[in-house]
Amino acid sequence: METIFDETVSGYEKIWVKQYEAGVQRHLLQPNITLNDILLHWVSVQPNRAHIMAKDCILTYKESNSLACKLANTLLTLGCKKGDMLSILLPNIPEIIISFMACYKTGIIAAAFNPRSTESEIKANIIDNGAKVVIVTAEHADKVINILEEGETSIRNIIVVDYCGKETKHNQVFDFYNLIDTEDDIEPRVEVLPDDIQILLYTGGTTGVGKGCGVTNKAIVGHENAFINWYSPALAGSDWRMLMCLPMTHALGINMGINWCLVAGGTVILLETPTSDAIIEAMNIYEPTIWIAVPALINQIVYHSKIKKSKIGALKLVLVGSAPLAKKTFSTFKKYTNARVVEGFGMTEAICAVTFNPTNGGKLGSIGVPFIDTDVLIVDSKDGNTVMDPNQKGEIIYRSLHKIKEYWHKPEETAKAIRNGWMFSGDIGYMDEDGYFYIVDRKKDMIIVGGFNVFPREIDEVLFKHPKIFASCTVGIPDSRLGEVAMSFIVLKPNEVLKADEILAYCRKNLTAYKVPRLISFIKQIPLTKANKPDKELLKKTARDMALKTLYNESTYGREIMEKRLKTQ
Numbered sequence: 099m100e101t102i103f104d105e106t107v108s109g110y111e112k113i114w115v116k117q118y119e120a121g122v123q124r125h126l127l128q129p130n131i132t133l134n135d136i137l138l139h140w141v142s143v144q145p146n147r148a149h150i151m152a153k154d155c156i157l158t159y160k161e162s163n164s165l166a167c168k169l170a171n172t173l174l175t176l177g178c179k180k181g182d183m184l185s186i187l188l189p190n191i192p193e194i195i196i197s198f199m200a201c202y203k204t205g206i207i208a209a210a211f212n213p214r215s216t217e218s219e220i221k222a223n224i225i226d227n228g229a230k231v232v233i234v235t236a237e238h239a240d241k242v243i244n245i246l247e248e249g250e251t252s253i254r255n256i257i258v259v260d261y262c263g264k265e266t267k268h269n270q271v272f273d274f275y276n277l278i279d280t281e282d283d284i285e286p287r288v289e290v291l292p293d294d295i296q297i298l299l300y301t302g303g304t305t306g307v308g309k310g311c312g313v314t315n316k317a318i319v320g321h322e323n324a325f326i327n328w329y330s331p332a333l334a335g336s337d338w339r340m341l342m343c344l345p346m347t348h349a350l351g352i353n354m355g356i357n358w359c360l361v362a363g364g365t366v367i368l369l370e371t372p373t374s375d376a377i378i379e380a381m382n383i384y385e386p387t388i389w390i391a392v393p394a395l396i397n398q399i400v401y402h403s404k405i406k407k408s409k410i411g412a413l414k415l416v417l418v419g420s421a422p423l424a425k426k427t428f429s430t431f432k433k434y435t436n437a438r439v440v441e442g443f444g445m446t447e448a449i450c451a452v453t454f455n456p457t458n459g460g461k462l463g464s465i466g467v468p469f470i471d472t473d474v475l476i477v478d479s480k481d482g483n484t485v486m487d488p489n490q491k492g493e494i495i496y497r498s499l500h501k502i503k504e505y506w507h508k509p510e511e512t513a514k515a516i517r518n519g520w521m522f523s524g525d526i527g528y529m530d531e532d533g534y535f536y537i538v539d540r541k542k543d544m545i546i547v548g549g550f551n552v553f554p555r556e557i558d559e560v561l562f563k564h565p566k567i568f569a570s571c572t573v574g575i576p577d578s579r580l581g582e583v584a585m586s587f588i589v590l591k592p593n594e595v596l597k598a599d600e601i602l603a604y605c606r607k608n609l610t611a612y613k614v615p616r617l618i619s620f621i622k623q624i625p626l627t628k629a630n631k632p633d634k635e636l637l638k639k640t641a642r643d644m645a646l647k648t649l650y651n652e653s654t655y656g657r658e659i660m661e662k663r664l665k666t667q
Contacts, residue, residue, distance in 0.1 A: 136361055145159055176254070180289075195356055202290070214611065325358050340366050351390075389437075395549075465537055476491070543573075561588065563608075564596075571634065573637050583615070588618060
């Protein structure tokens with residue numbers, strides 16, 4: 099369907115394509131196959147290649163497929179069927195990949211969620227997706243068992259990794275391996291189609307649970323083939339060994355660590371706890387050629403005492419997402435590796451990529467040019483129709499073959515975000531005369547904490563529930579380690595007394611750790627704009643001034659980085 103933007107796209111496309119590396123195609127043929135078709139292909143042609151590496155565990159493609167078949171048949175025995183949801187609450191361990199692959203074999207929709215979330219957050223997520231079975235680790239199983247006992251959700255069975263030996267009064271709670279070992283590793287007899295929804299990816303939410311993005315087998319495979327084509331110049335002749343530090347319950351981790359690696363037939367190296375020591379150790383042991391990172395992780399690594407003697411030089415490609423990479427961090431990192439460092443911009447609604455820099459350079463600080471089979475424009479942020487000229491700021495919109503059709507059971511949200519086939523990102527940016535895009539602000543109030551999306555409203559809603567709090571307003575402040583952290587301004591009810599430590603303890607009970615505010619400030623009233631809305635710009639300025647004083651003692655380098663960021667924001 100033609101839109102009012104087509105003529106503009108046709109003109110800009112010539113500029114975008116000039117930035118593409120030799121061998122990278124603007125459009126690709128979309129394969130009409132499923133993720134399980136690809137898995138079975140690799141099992142056939144390279145059964146003994148390492149598929150998953152984690153700690154002392156190495157699983158070949160043949161072995162991981164066998165476990166996936168057992169789990170798939172287990173889920174069918176428990177009463178799951180094609181189109182049902184499986185809620186996956188696992189860290190970066192082999193079982194998370196096995197769980198996804200079991201879904202690929204049965205047409206069950208994989209819906210992953212952070213296992214460190216609070217019980218109330220997990221419950222809201224399960225109510226949203228209607229999962230009948232949950233897979234979780236023993237560490238977090240009690241939260242799900244409590245939800246099961248309440249009887250208010252669709253949960254019928256819980257499968258727990260490393261639960262063997264623990265007593266349970268429930269005949270609906272099973273140990274992962276004790277259960278799946280009762281099944282054969284034969285391929286399930288379920289017809290899974292390319293156009294079937296296979297994964298429900300969750301966006302960052304404003305009320306605890308984000309919007310679900312249902313993506314099909316065909317869209318995922320097409321997107322991963324585009325990734326392979328885009329990054330092949332940097333990886334030509336190299337073994338595809340990917341170090342995955344980011345959580346694979348998050349869209350970026352799912353896309354990279356599970357799906358891209360699978361479609362490429364590569365090896366994924368899992369880190370459950372991505373400390374700088376663990377990352378250096380993994381680089382020395384496995385010598386990965388690809389590292390999926392966020393600026394906070396790179397910033398930790400470049401100043402690690404053992405980096406000079408590490409095998410970081412084996413890296414060929416480093417993909418950076420979630421926030422801009424500081425120039426100083428980039429230049430320091432390049433002293434230790436010749437890897438191509440590529441920044442880009444993605445959204446859950448696009449499975450991952452919207453724009454990316456070419457692997458042969460691009461522009462530092464830019465989010466790149468439109469990805470394969472993707473069009474991007476800047477439009478007036480108010481009317482949503484006027485296309486802005488180069489170097490003029492506006493809202494970033496895009497359309498793609500890999501874009502979702504709708505949000506899961508949210509028609510009103512879908513209508514707001516997707517108009518005439520174009521996704522309105524809510525991010526403010528501009529395009530330069532060479533076709534490169536830049537993000538300068540967020541139309542939404544999202545805060546990115548170490549790569550995780552955090553919405554101030556979500557924090558404020560938790561704070562509003564405190565019996566002593568009258569009002570609150572949360573904003574993001576720069577942080578030398580995590581990029582940004584949250585700061586909450588609090589107005590207490592009359593004659594109430596509350597300490598900052600008490601508020602933080604309350605938040606830790608009701609919010610996932612990375613969402614907890616770093617700073618609390620008590621004020622008499624929330625400042626308002628002329629439109630009687632919270633004056634967040636004023637609060638941000640106040641927060642930045644306070645941050646310089648309060649967070650000064652991190653380190654000399656941290657102070658320098660923070661001062662530079664504050665001057666540019």
